[in-house]
Amino acid sequence: xxxxxxxxxxxxxxxxxxxxxxxxxxxxxxxxxxxxxxxxxxxxxxxxxxxxxxxxxxxxxxxxxxxxxxxxxxxxxxxxxxxxxxxxxxxxxxxxxxxxxxxxxxxxxxxxxxxxxxxxxxxxxxxxxxxxxxxxxxxxxxxxxxxxxxxxxxxxxxxxxxxxxxxxxxxxxxxxxxxxxxxxxxxxxxxxxxxxxxxxxxxxxxxxxxxxxxxxxxxxxxxxxxxxxxxxxxxxxxxxxxxxxxxxxxxxxxxxxxxxxxxxxxxxxxxxxxxxxxxxxxxxxxxxxxxxxxxxxxxxxxxxxxxxxxxxxxxxxxxxxxxxxxxxxxxxxxxxxxxxxxxxxxxxxxxxxxxxxxxxxxxxxxxxxxxxxxxxxxxxxxxxxxxxxxxxxxxxxxxxxxxxxxxxxxxxxxxxxxxxxxxxxxxxxxxxxxxxxxxxxxxxxxxxxxxxxxxxxxxxxxxxxxxxxxxxxxxxxxxxxxxxxxxxxxxxxxxxxxxxxxxxxxxxxxxxxxx
Amino acid sequence: xxxxxxxxxxxxxxxxxxxxxxxxxxxxxxxxxxxxxxxxxxxxxxxxxxxxxxxxxxxxxxxxxxxxxxxxxxxxxxxxxxxxxxxxxxxxxxxxxxxxxxxxxxxxxxxxxxxxxxxxxxxxxxxxxxxxxxxxxxxxxxxxxxxxxxxxxxxxxxxxxxxxxxxxxxxxxxxxxxxxxxxxxxxxxxxxxxxxxxxxxxxxxxxxxxxxxxxxxxxxxxxxxxxxxxxxxxxxxxxxxxxxxxxxxxxxxxxxxxxxxxxxxxxxxxxxxxxxxxxxxxxxxxxxxxxxxxxxxxxxxxxxxxxxxxxxxxxxxxxxxxxxxxxxxxxxxxxxxxxxxxxxxxxxxxxxxxxxxxxxxxxxxxxxxxxxxxxxxxxxxxxxxxxxxxxxxxxxxxxxxxxxxxxxxxxxxxxxxxxxxxxxxxxxxxxxxxxxxxxxxxxxxxxxxxxxxxxx
Numbered sequence: 001x002x003x004x005x006x007x008x009x010x011x012x013x014x015x016x017x018x019x020x021x022x023x024x025x026x027x028x029x030x031x032x033x034x035x036x037x038x039x040x041x042x043x044x045x046x047x048x049x050x051x052x053x054x055x056x057x058x059x060x061x062x063x064x065x066x067x068x069x070x071x072x073x074x075x076x077x078x079x080x081x082x083x084x085x086x087x088x089x090x091x092x093x094x095x096x097x098x099x100x101x102x103x104x105x106x107x108x109x110x111x112x113x114x115x116x117x118x119x120x121x122x123x124x125x126x127x128x129x130x131x132x133x134x135x136x137x138x139x140x141x142x143x144x145x146x147x148x149x150x151x152x153x154x155x156x157x158x159x160x161x162x163x164x165x166x167x168x169x170x171x172x173x174x175x176x177x178x179x180x181x182x183x184x185x186x187x188x189x190x191x192x193x194x195x196x197x198x199x200x201x202x203x204x205x206x207x208x209x210x211x212x213x214x215x216x217x218x219x220x221x222x223x224x225x226x227x228x229x230x231x232x233x234x235x236x237x238x239x240x241x242x243x244x245x246x247x248x249x250x251x252x253x254x255x256x257x258x259x260x261x262x263x264x265x266x267x268x269x270x271x272x273x274x275x276x277x278x279x280x281x282x283x284x285x286x287x288x289x290x291x292x293x294x295x296x297x298x299x300x301x302x303x304x305x306x307x308x309x310x311x312x313x314x315x316x317x318x319x320x321x322x323x324x325x326x327x328x329x330x331x332x333x334x335x336x337x338x339x340x341x342x343x344x345x346x347x348x349x350x351x352x353x354x355x356x357x358x359x360x361x362x363x364x365x366x367x368x369x370x371x372x373x374x375x376x377x378x379x380x381x382x383x384x385x386x387x388x389x390x391x392x393x394x395x396x397x398x399x400x401x402x403x404x405x406x407x408x409x410x411x412x413x414x415x416x417x418x419x420x421x422x423x424x425x426x427x428x429x430x431x432x433x434x435x436x437x438x439x440x441x442x443x444x445x446x447x448x449x450x451x452x453x454x455x456x457x458x459x460x461x462x463x464x465x466x467x468x469x470x471x472x473x474x475x476x477x478x479x480x481x482x483x484x485x486x487x488x489x490x491x492x493x494x495x496x497x498x499x500x501x502x503x504x505x506x507x508x509x510x511x512x513x514x515x
Numbered sequence: 516x517x518x519x520x521x522x523x524x525x526x527x528x529x530x531x532x533x534x535x536x537x538x539x540x541x542x543x544x545x546x547x548x549x550x551x552x553x554x555x556x557x558x559x560x561x562x563x564x565x566x567x568x569x570x571x572x573x574x575x576x577x578x579x580x581x582x583x584x585x586x587x588x589x590x591x592x593x594x595x596x597x598x599x600x601x602x603x604x605x606x607x608x609x610x611x612x613x614x615x616x617x618x619x620x621x622x623x624x625x626x627x628x629x630x631x632x633x634x635x636x637x638x639x640x641x642x643x644x645x646x647x648x649x650x651x652x653x654x655x656x657x658x659x660x661x662x663x664x665x666x667x668x669x670x671x672x673x674x675x676x677x678x679x680x681x682x683x684x685x686x687x688x689x690x691x692x693x694x695x696x697x698x699x700x701x702x703x704x705x706x707x708x709x710x711x712x713x714x715x716x717x718x719x720x721x722x723x724x725x726x727x728x729x730x731x732x733x734x735x736x737x738x739x740x741x742x743x744x745x746x747x748x749x750x751x752x753x754x755x756x757x758x759x760x761x762x763x764x765x766x767x768x769x770x771x772x773x774x775x776x777x778x779x780x781x782x783x784x785x786x787x788x789x790x791x792x793x794x795x796x797x798x799x800x801x802x803x804x805x806x807x808x809x810x811x812x813x814x815x816x817x818x819x820x821x822x823x824x825x826x827x828x829x830x831x832x833x834x835x836x837x838x839x840x841x842x843x844x845x846x847x848x849x850x851x852x853x854x855x856x857x858x859x860x861x862x863x864x865x866x867x868x869x870x871x872x873x874x875x876x877x878x879x880x881x882x883x884x885x886x887x888x889x890x891x892x893x894x895x896x897x898x899x900x901x902x903x904x905x906x907x908x909x910x911x912x913x914x915x916x917x918x919x920x921x922x923x924x925x926x927x928x929x930x931x932x933x934x935x936x937x938x939x940x941x942x943x944x945x946x947x948x949x950x951x952x953x954x955x956x957x958x959x960x961x962x963x964x965x966x967x968x969x970x971x
Contacts, residue, residue, distance in 0.1 A: 039888035072639035076623025102590025108799030117592030287859030291801030359799025377576030
């Protein structure tokens with residue numbers, strides 16, 4: 001009995017790779033024979049001699065992926081309070097809509113006349129995001145948040161070039177997400193970091209010094225609002241005025257927009273361009289790391305430089321956006337049913353920065369965002385951000401006695417703790433995170449932002465019930481108590497996950513990247 | 516400030532329960548008491564009062580029932596390959612998608628997880644990425660692959676930037692027969708980094724590209740935008756290497772089921788659009804870019820990479836690795852700003868390859884080849900049409916009709932046929948037609964008949 005193996009559904013047993021499961025002569029899906037006369041074969045020198053792909057039965061494939069899925073934690077299975085990632089409900093109706101054949105089978109190179117439904121969605125979302133953010137126009141072309149950043153910075157670069165200005169520096173707070181400096185660099189800019197003051201707001205003196213020191217070479221300030229510290233910068237209007245006074249542009253990183261929707265419009269605060277992560281605020285599932293979408297919204301002066309393509313309408317569509325009840329201040333009855341006279345088409349903005357992808361953006365993601373916004377409406381969006389902020393402040397209030405706050409003030413949609421107290425007791429933030437797994441909660445974002453020691457950033461989102469938040473807080477309090485009395489319990493965690501901690505050092509030193 | 520403000524309201528914004536926002540009035544009251552504030556407005560006092568509560572002019576909320584109804588109406592305004600015979604390719608292809616893909620890829624554990632930063636509870640995602648990397652290596656013949664890029668076009672753009680980093684050069688050479696939209700993406704990325712782009716005229720059969728020692732790479736497409744498979748690719752690679760440049764090949768994944776992989780004709784980096792591997796057309800995205808290279812260049816490779824390792828108890832596991840290339844560690848000195856891998860789409864592609872295996876993929880490639888050649892042969896029989904056959908082709912080919920392609924396509928759509936791409940702006944009065952395994956003989960014959968009618 002020494003060779004007895006556990007069944008495939010024993011969670012402690014690793015799942016073999018497709019390659020290891022492969023057995024020559026099996027197939028999971030058969031393809032038909034040709035129904036046309038055979039053609040002359042291509043020249044032999046073009047042909048492949050062998051192709052080593054795995055060969056599996058259909059049940060093998062189904063079990064393999066079902067089993068692998070069970071090794072994952074997800075929003076659908078666990079509270080997932082990952083700061084700055086907005087792990088909210090991903091409504092199933094959105095997936096159903098994206099799978100409708102009229103959308104899923106639309107070919108990106110079809111003439112506009114044959115895809116008016118798809119273009120109406122794109123146009124409607126362009127208008128909606130501009131309205132929500134208080135900006136003039138939207139481009140839905142960027143394929144991810146980081147690509148939205150790149151697009152936004154390239155738009156600024158093109159705008160400045162069109163004015164004959166040679167500005168080569170972008171200011172980035174040192175609490176920023178790593179994509180900000182990486183993006184500035186990809187767009188050919190030098191990066192200058194600006195430090196926050198102790199209360200978490202940007203240090204206006206440091207900003208003034210940076211603006212004066214780099215003077216006419218500053219192209220933009222890239223700033224996340226609320227900041228990556230989970231705080232709304234109280235000086236944001238003044239910051240925008242200072243930046244504009246130096247002839248520079250205000251770039252907003254919209255990663256944390258979930259806190260602001262319906263509460264305040266970034267356009268009103270002085271932002272010139274902002275990217276939005278549809279996979280955060282607008283419920284696109286993260287999919288284990290994509291796909292997302294990173295639209296940018298811009299003020300009037302940047303519209304000519306937007307990425308290509310952009311969707312425009314030939315009828316006087318703007319009329320539809322004026323109030324239909326005659327008061328002039330209300331909202332249109334529907335962005336869904338366009339007037340029969342409307343004809344949508346793709347358009348290259350006159351001084352476009354060009355294309356970001358082969359086609360028109362991640363349409364399947366755009367559909368889900370459109371469906372999500374349609375499900376909430378203006379009041380629902382406002383209630384969404386309000387609940388997100390209330391939940392984060394509730395977690396802050398319940399845990400503030402047990403964990404040090406990075407900044408002791410009202411937070412927005414996420415709360416930032418420091419694990420320095422627990423570190424002194426013998427359990428680092430990493431250990432706290434791993435112990436949370438034992439309690440059935442996905443760990444929060446840790447060691448980010450880099451400027452906060454032992455950072456632990458919790459974003460509950462509006463989707464969780466009070467019961468879930470309470471259970472989560474109880475677990476966090478229990479873990480704080482364990483850190484005090486038996487920190488080794490944390491250091492050795494997780495104890496109840498499919499695997500214990502993994503050897504990342506060897507993985508990087510001797511990379512094994514394929515079977 | 517242009518937005519109207521309105522007085523702060525004490526009443527809850529949503530008076531009826533909303534499925535996405537579960538807090539009840541009781542919950543809110545208890546939570547506010549715990550926080551020690553009187554109302555949620557007290558949580559927003561950091562926002563300057565003058566800017567609070569702007570009006571948002573968008574339509575009121577729809578319930579799920581209403582939303583589905585509205586979206587069906589919109590979807591019905593598209594004419595798609597689900598009800599029409601589709602002969603349109605040009606970088607996105609209408610292929611059969613095995614039924615097992617959707618229920619497996621849409622499992623919530625895959626769909627609603629984040630980037631696998633906590634490997635103990637993300638082994639599903641991590642192992643599928645490792646498998647995707649392995650499958651891409653097998654398909655392209657290359658040593659290593661990353662977890663995926665945004666799409667094929669941006670993968671090629673990143674490959675060009677990578678070639679500049681590897682060679683220390685600041686000019687790139689790109690074949691004019693690369694997909695025009697991909698060329699546009701390459702130009703945009705290159706402009707950002709102030710890298711020069713030379714569009715290279717396609718050499719005559721038997722000749723090769725002429726490069727200089729300033730070029731970081733030569734990027735070509737095989738098959739090219741017009742569907743042609745060149746017999747000269749190996750000599751192109753030699754020309755690139757003789758100039759000290761990397762040889763970049765944009766491949767088509769289905770074609771690799773029967774054609775030799777780019778590794779066999781000198782490629783240093785191979786990229787491809789992964790959409791044809793079981794991914795919906797979805798009006799252009801989301802797709803996934805495949806990205807593979809030789810071992811020498813691993814540390815300059817952009818994007819996410821997963822490696823195999825072991826846990827404390829020696830059990831096999833997978834982790835994100837080589838992260839010091841990436842933006843969250845290296846910030847402005849990162850190889851790229853990319854922060855995603857289109858994981859769910861890469862997963863669909865892996866499932867597709869696992870389902871078909873070598874035999875199935877080869878069969879799909881052969882079906883595409885045979886149907887496209889049958890269509891081309893039938894069109895050649897028609898008066899008023901000529902198929903361009905100066906080089907071998909895979910599943911797309913160029914046709915020269917007598918009438919303008921746009922006029923032909925308008926007539927075809929009335930016969931429930933989506934015609935080929937009108938490429939007249941690149942080559943005078945030409946149409947690019949594609950056939951795949953989904954095009955039945957009946958459909959192909961119907962297209963030929965329709966073309967005959969149209970040209971009469």
